[in-house]
Amino acid sequence: MHRRAIGAAAFAAALLTGCATGGDKAKPVRINQDPFPSTYQRYPGAPTLIRGVTILDGEGGRIESGEIVLVDGKVQAVGTGLSAPSGAVVIDGTGKYVTAGIIDVHSHLGDYPSPSVEAHQDGNEATGPARPEVWAEHSVWPQDPGFSRALTNGGVTALQILPGSANLFGGRSVTVKNVPARTVQAMKFPGAPYGLKMACGENPKRVYGSKNQAPATRMGNIAVTRQTWINAQKYKREWDAYEEDGGEMPDRDLAMDTLRGVLAGDILVHNHCYRADEMAVMIDLSKEAGYKIGTFHHAVESYKVADLLARESICSAMWADWYGFKMEAYDAVRENIPLVHQAGACAIVHSDDPNGIQRLNQEAAKAMAAGRRMGANIPEEVAWTWLSANPAKALGIFEQTGSLKPGKNADVVLWNGNPFSNYSRPERVWIDGALMYDANNPRLRPVSDFELGQPGEGDVK
Amino acid sequence: MPQRARRTWIPAFAGMTLAAMAAFATPAAAQTIAITGGTVALGDGSEPIPGGTVVLRDGRVVAAGNVAVPGGAEVIDATGKWVTPGLVAGFSRLGLLDVDAVDAANDVSSEGPFSAALDIAPAVNPNAQPVAINRADGVTRAVVAPAVGKSIFAGQGALIDTGADLDPVTRPRLFQFVELGEQGAEEAGGSRAAAHVLLRNALREASELGRFGSSIASRGPEAQPGVPENPTDPKLLTPQAQRSQDVLLTRFDAAALVPVLRGRQILMVHAERATDILQVLALRREFPNLKLVIVGADEGWTVADRLAASGVPVIASALSDLPAGFESLAATQSNVGRMRAAGVNVAIGTINDDDSRMAFRGRYYAGNLVGLGKVPGAAGLSWGEALAMITSRPAEAMGLGGELGSLRPGRRGDVVVWSGDPLENSSAAELILIDGVRQPLATRQTKLRDRYRNLRQDVLPEAYKR
Numbered sequence: 001m002h003r004r005a006i007g008a009a010a011f012a013a014a015l016l017t018g019c020a021t022g023g024d025k026a027k028p029v030r031i032n033q034d035p036f037p038s039t040y041q042r043y044p045g046a047p048t049l050i051r052g053v054t055i056l057d058g059e060g061g062r063i064e065s066g067e068i069v070l071v072d073g074k075v076q077a078v079g080t081g082l083s084a085p086s087g088a089v090v091i092d093g094t095g096k097y098v099t100a101g102i103i104d105v106h107s108h109l110g111d112y113p114s115p116s117v118e119a120h121q122d123g124n125e126a127t128g129p130a131r132p133e134v135w136a137e138h139s140v141w142p143q144d145p146g147f148s149r150a151l152t153n154g155g156v157t158a159l160q161i162l163p164g165s166a167n168l169f170g171g172r173s174v175t176v177k178n179v180p181a182r183t184v185q186a187m188k189f190p191g192a193p194y195g196l197k198m199a200c201g202e203n204p205k206r207v208y209g210s211k212n213q214a215p216a217t218r219m220g221n222i223a224v225t226r227q228t229w230i231n232a233q234k235y236k237r238e239w240d241a242y243e244e245d246g247g248e249m250p251d252r253d254l255a256m257d258t259l260r261g262v263l264a265g266d267i268l269v270h271n272h273c274y275r276a277d278e279m280a281v282m283i284d285l286s287k288e289a290g291y292k293i294g295t296f297h298h299a300v301e302s303y304k305v306a307d308l309l310a311r312e313s314i315c316s317a318m319w320a321d322w323y324g325f326k327m328e329a330y331d332a333v334r335e336n337i338p339l340v341h342q343a344g345a346c347a348i349v350h351s352d353d354p355n356g357i358q359r360l361n362q363e364a365a366k367a368m369a370a371g372r373r374m375g376a377n378i379p380e381e382v383a384w385t386w387l388s389a390n391p392a393k394a395l396g397i398f399e400q401t402g403s404l405k406p407g408k409n410a411d412v413v414l415w416n417g418n419p420f421s422n423y424s425r426p427e428r429v430w431i432d433g434a435l436m437y438d439a440n441n442p443r444l445r446p447v448s449d450f451e452l453g454q455p456g457e458g459d460v461k
Numbered sequence: 462m463p464q465r466a467r468r469t470w471i472p473a474f475a476g477m478t479l480a481a482m483a484a485f486a487t488p489a490a491a492q493t494i495a496i497t498g499g500t501v502a503l504g505d506g507s508e509p510i511p512g513g514t515v516v517l518r519d520g521r522v523v524a525a526g527n528v529a530v531p532g533g534a535e536v537i538d539a540t541g542k543w544v545t546p547g548l549v550a551g552f553s554r555l556g557l558l559d560v561d562a563v564d565a566a567n568d569v570s571s572e573g574p575f576s577a578a579l580d581i582a583p584a585v586n587p588n589a590q591p592v593a594i595n596r597a598d599g600v601t602r603a604v605v606a607p608a609v610g611k612s613i614f615a616g617q618g619a620l621i622d623t624g625a626d627l628d629p630v631t632r633p634r635l636f637q638f639v640e641l642g643e644q645g646a647e648e649a650g651g652s653r654a655a656a657h658v659l660l661r662n663a664l665r666e667a668s669e670l671g672r673f674g675s676s677i678a679s680r681g682p683e684a685q686p687g688v689p690e691n692p693t694d695p696k697l698l699t700p701q702a703q704r705s706q707d708v709l710l711t712r713f714d715a716a717a718l719v720p721v722l723r724g725r726q727i728l729m730v731h732a733e734r735a736t737d738i739l740q741v742l743a744l745r746r747e748f749p750n751l752k753l754v755i756v757g758a759d760e761g762w763t764v765a766d767r768l769a770a771s772g773v774p775v776i777a778s779a780l781s782d783l784p785a786g787f788e789s790l791a792a793t794q795s796n797v798g799r800m801r802a803a804g805v806n807v808a809i810g811t812i813n814d815d816d817s818r819m820a821f822r823g824r825y826y827a828g829n830l831v832g833l834g835k836v837p838g839a840a841g842l843s844w845g846e847a848l849a850m851i852t853s854r855p856a857e858a859m860g861l862g863g864e865l866g867s868l869r870p871g872r873r874g875d876v877v878v879w880s881g882d883p884l885e886n887s888s889a890a891e892l893i894l895i896d897g898v899r900q901p902l903a904t905r906q907t908k909l910r911d912r913y914r915n916l917r918q919d920v921l922p923e924a925y926k927r
Contacts, residue, residue, distance in 0.1 A: 114783045145784055153782070153794075202562070307916045323906070324591060324818050326562035333910045343916065354783055355814075362825065365886035373889060374914065416835055422828030422885055425836050440837055451784065455735070455763060456791035460839040461782040 025246040031257065033266075036137060038188035040177055045433035047071045049084035050414060053093025058100025058388035058403035062381035068098055070410040073433035078404050096427065097419050100388035100403050101157025101411035102360050104150070105270070105317045105395060106297050106350035110161050110176075110184070111136050113144030114354060115450075124164035125171060129208050129215055130228045132196060133254035134171035136163050140184045146354040148446040149461055151178050152437045153358040155413035155426040158189055160395055162197045162297075165272040166207045168215070168225050170197035172258055173270060175395050179431055180446045193396040195294070196262050198225070199272040200282055201328045222281060229289035232259035268294040268396055270317075274328035276304035283312055295394045297350065299340075300332045306343030315346035315394045319356070320366040337364075337386065338371025338378055348394060349386045360387055365420035380420055409433075493518045494897065495530040499539030499878060504546040504852035504867040508845045515544055517874040520897035525868035537892065539878050545848060546868050547601025547875030547895065548883075550820035551776040551810025551855030552756050555603040556585040556592050556621055556629060558817050569817060570608040570615070577663065578713035579616025581607045582633035587626065591818040593904045596623035598821035599883065599890040601875040602631065602865055604776070604810060604855060606638040606729065606756075613645045613656050614638070614663065617717065618729065620859060622875070624895040635859060636727035636754065637717065642737045643788045657740065659709075664748060666710050667718035724750035727859065729776075731812060734788040735760040742771045754858055757812050759789040762796045765803035774858035775800060776810035779826035779850075794833055797850065798840030808854035823851040828884030847884060 048070040055063040055078060067082035068075065076085070084090050111123040122139035125131045140161055150156040156178050163170035173195035176187035200221055209216030215224050235256035242250055261267035269286070273279050273296045286293045296302065299316035300323070302309055309316060318340070323332030333339075341347040349364045351357035368383040392402020401409040410433035417424035429437040438444040447458050494517040501513030503525055514530060516523040523531075530536060559566040568584040585605060586592070595603070606618035615638040621629045640648060641656055649655035704712065720726035728751050730741045738758060745751050755761075756776045761768055768775060782794045800807045809823055809830075827847040834841025842850065849867075856866025865873045874897035881888040893900040912926045919926070 115786050115789075117786070149782060303910070304913050304916075321819075321821075322815075323594070324560055325815070327560055330560060330590075331909055333906045333913075335910045335914070339910070339914060355780065358780075358782075359825075359829070362829075362886055366825075369887040369889070372887075374910065417832075420886065421832070422825055423832035423835070425832055442838065451790075454784070454790045455760065456793055459791075459793050460795055460836060461793050 028243045028246045029249055030243070031252070033261075036135075036185055036188075038190045039183070039185045040179070040181070040188055040190055041186075042073045042432035043179070043434035043436070045070065045073060045410070045430065045435060047085045047088040048091065048430070048433070049082065049088045050091045050093045050098055051082075053414070054097045055404065056097060056099045056381045056384040056419075057405070058384055059405070060382050060385055060389070062379070068404060068412070070412065070430060070433045073410055075404050075406055075408050075410050075412070077406055091414065091428075093414060096417065097415040097424075098404070099155070099384055099413050099415065099419060101401070101413050101429065101431070102155050102387045103391040103395065103402060104156055104159040104351050104357050104360060105295065105348055105391045106352045107150075107159045107161050107357055108164070108352065109146040109150065109159065109354060109357070110140030110142065110144045111163065113141045114146050124166035126166040126207050129167050129204055129213075129224050130169040130255065131163075131167050131171055132169040132256075132258035134163060135174065136161050136171060136197075137174035137184045137188070139163075140174065140176075140187075142181050142184055142187060143448045143450045145448045145451050146357070147178055147180065148448060149354070150357045151429055152426065152439075152445060152461065154360060155415070155419070155429055156357055156360070157411035157413070157429065157431050158392075158395075158397065158401060159357070160195060160270070162195070162270060165197070165199035165203045168199055168204045168221055169228060169255075169259075170199060170272075172267070173197055175397060177431055179436060180448070189397060189400075191397070191400065194258075194261065194267045195270045195395070196258060196267050197270050197272065200278045201272070201274055202326055203272070218278070222285065226285060226288070229259065229285075229291075232256055232263060233290065236260040236263050262291045263289070265292070268394070270295050270297055270394075272297045274298050274300045275331075276301035279305055280308060283308070283314070295348065298329075298352070300329050300336065302345070303333060303336045303339040304331075306340045306345050309340065310343050310345035313346070315348055315390060316340050317348040317350035317391070317394070319352075320349065320363040320370075334366070334370040335374055337367035338374070338376045341371070341378060341382075341386070342376050346390050346393065347386050348390045350391075361419040361424075362422055365422075368420065380418075383420070492897065493523075493531055493534040494537060494874075494894070495534040496537045496539050496544055496876065496878060497530060499542040499544040501525055501544045501868065502845065502848050502883075503869060504848055505869060506845050506849040506853070508843070509543070513544065515868055515876060517876065517894070517897050520874045522868050522870055522872045522874055522876075524870055537878070539892075542891065543879040543881060543883055543888070544868075545599075545877050545879065545883055546852045546866060546872070547877050547893070548599045548821075548823055548851050549853075549855045549866050550595070550600055550603035550823060551808045551851070551858065552812045552816060553603040553605055553810070553820045554608065554817040555595060555600075555605055555623070555820055556587060556589055557581065557605065557607070558591070559586070559589045561817060571610040573610070575616075575711060576610065576612035576714050577614035577616060577637060577717040578711065579607055580634055581605055581616060582619045582630045585619065585621055585629045587621075587624070587629040590905055592623050592629070593625070593901075594818070594906060595820045596625070596893060596895075596900055597890060597902050597904050597907075599824065599877040599879065599893065600820045601877070601893065601895050602856070603820055604635075604859055606636070609638075609640050609644065609648050611648065613640050613648045613659055614714065614718075615640070617726070620861065622895050624898065625901050631865075632861065634726065636729045637721045638729045638731070640731045641741060642732045642734060642757070643786055644731065653737070653740075660744075661747070663710055663715070663718055664722050666704070666708050666715040667722045669705060670712070670715045671719040671722060722748065722750065724752045727752045727754050729754045729756055731757050733757045733759040733786070735763045735791070737788065738764055739767065742767060742773060745771075752860075756810060758800075759792040759796065761805065761807075762793065762799035762803075763791050765800045765805055768800065769804035772806065774806040774808065776808045776855060776858055778811040778814065779809045779823070780829055781811070794829070795840040797830055798833065798842055801842060801846065802840060806854070806858065807850070808858045809850040810855055824883050825886060827851050828886075831884060844884065
């Protein structure tokens, strides 16, 4: 996969150069690719050793009765017989599980927050079918109480917040650390690339068809999408030439900036698509336009084309058992996730839901059990890749997080039992080595501004 | 079925044995079935019994627990399995649609001229895919409510079974469904005050019409004096049933509320906010005969003592823990556990939670409430209580606890044999009986899985594989 993270320092500011140097051609103005940079700073954490615990490392490894050491925000060591660094907090994990933190690739926390009132409906810029100029981070309300539920009940340490699917081009996504903050910038995952939300199928054609606009059909969806990419290619050619040679600066277009970033491989494509036949069309379309589809989201029919998805190295982000809420979800099967996994394609468990994000581990358990019933004996440690390594790869943050390898961010969950059981819950959650939730300590339970002074403030939720 | 002992192995893989299952799907009459060797959970709140036996005769439970196998019974060996009553969806819209977003296949709500008079029973379609999908996951009965259209009254709901036959309705017109929270306020024109006046006016109109009740009484085994069995009964149009000029409701809608007013039909009220719940309880001061059931009740724990004192059953949302609206600010997953601990008659039925399709989530929710008991400061449930919340408690809330929802003697023979603990994700239903009749486990979903589980190109396209 060709993915380049936007380094925080890579494009620190618009660098105006060459103004005073004269010459025939003015040197090109560099566009600031990161005008809303992450200001996230990890919180302090004590050196910590968890011992005697079952470890699922998130990329397929399992250690029984093992140890994990967290130091300076990183996983320092994972294994058996490890001893505690001096001054470390030592936690007995007997009978418990440690896993890599769960990463949800599909959330609308913040852009469709609770309470779900009209004033909070900030996820769909449904004013035109191609709106790649909008950025989800400009809709995210950091005080959404849902973030805290995802942390304390769900063990979710990072998530991608997407625009909705009313548009063929919904806009840019944002990947955040699940850490309470005053601003969205203070949640943004440092170094995470942007994503572009695209959609096929029923939603765009329904939204615009009902307004008697294009697209009103699936063929209209494809036509508008192709034409938009053709425009983006032209924009890219002009800007590439300008950045190479200088001269007259082409007009700047925020929508086209995003699409140019996709064509350059800097922005990852997250394509809402349910039906197998539409996925195949989108794959051909992407080749024509010159970009790579990273992940099909919802992907209810991935099981019908799992071989194609494996060949094209495209992830599927799926539910365990949602079905039937609209026509394109009619052919859902309980074995979608294990069938995709078995075909050698990248499988991800996603939520798209403020309740589902609190139980993604249980959704993985359902999928694993459905797989076992059809004879696919997928072990727990492999199923956990659907919750951490695979989503981290899909978001372009696997070098930093998504598994418990030494040197990676200490995004870690200690579960009070087997996390594939409905009887288990997160006991503690660390993000970058900082203890952000402890079930035994009511002070370590975040309460959003919205819930402060309301009935049930600070209650277990 | 021959009256001799026979041993039937529970199929480990349902999809492959459909033909075999269908062969057994004979009427339950004059048949004794004993399910032996399993971990038997009665569904009445008690803890499971290892190595128990469940005996069914003529489609009803005869005995369950540590009981003997009667001679001549068909014996089903459930060793290593779990045996429970069929799950009861405490609140659903099951059978009212095939696909939510396809209007023509969705009968959940109506924008037509009638409200309280609507009877959901004729709309229930047992061939809708969600019925089969929920049945295959162990849901054998469901409380089915219409949703509101243009009034605070949605109409009359039913209790159905999910059996693979064309007679789904167990109890038609079991309850009237009314919205008295945010949704009710919106339907009434924008305020709770308007919703409460509408409700009182509707009951006044029913009272006026009810004075002519003797002339519109219906016949039949379940007829109640003065109560129209069918609110669209043409007898309601006779000149004797005079109404004043001062009416808002249609005649049929007013007539539908006569049994509610007299306590002959349950009034199921959706309310989430603490004050909304208290206003519902207060209705009985004005209308003492009302037979109330509250559904939702996100903030119920904050008024749990008053709910308990009222005796009004609550069908609560299981894991609702977000301030999804201003009526649910105090929502917490501990709601059910706290209400139960306070003595509230509480069951699980999660309203507005994909309730037309996802009733099978009930067992996961119940399992989560068991797990919650391990979280400091939270209130969970014992395993037996958790199972009761999705079996006997909803049946009791709807006044049918003597008829179904547990494996106590005399209950309908709705039984599920599970591969393991039914409150765990890893378990699946392996044998399902409804009224003692074996049900198919295959669904459109399992057939699609089997068609596409091997994607190698064959001599013919997938469309020929079935």
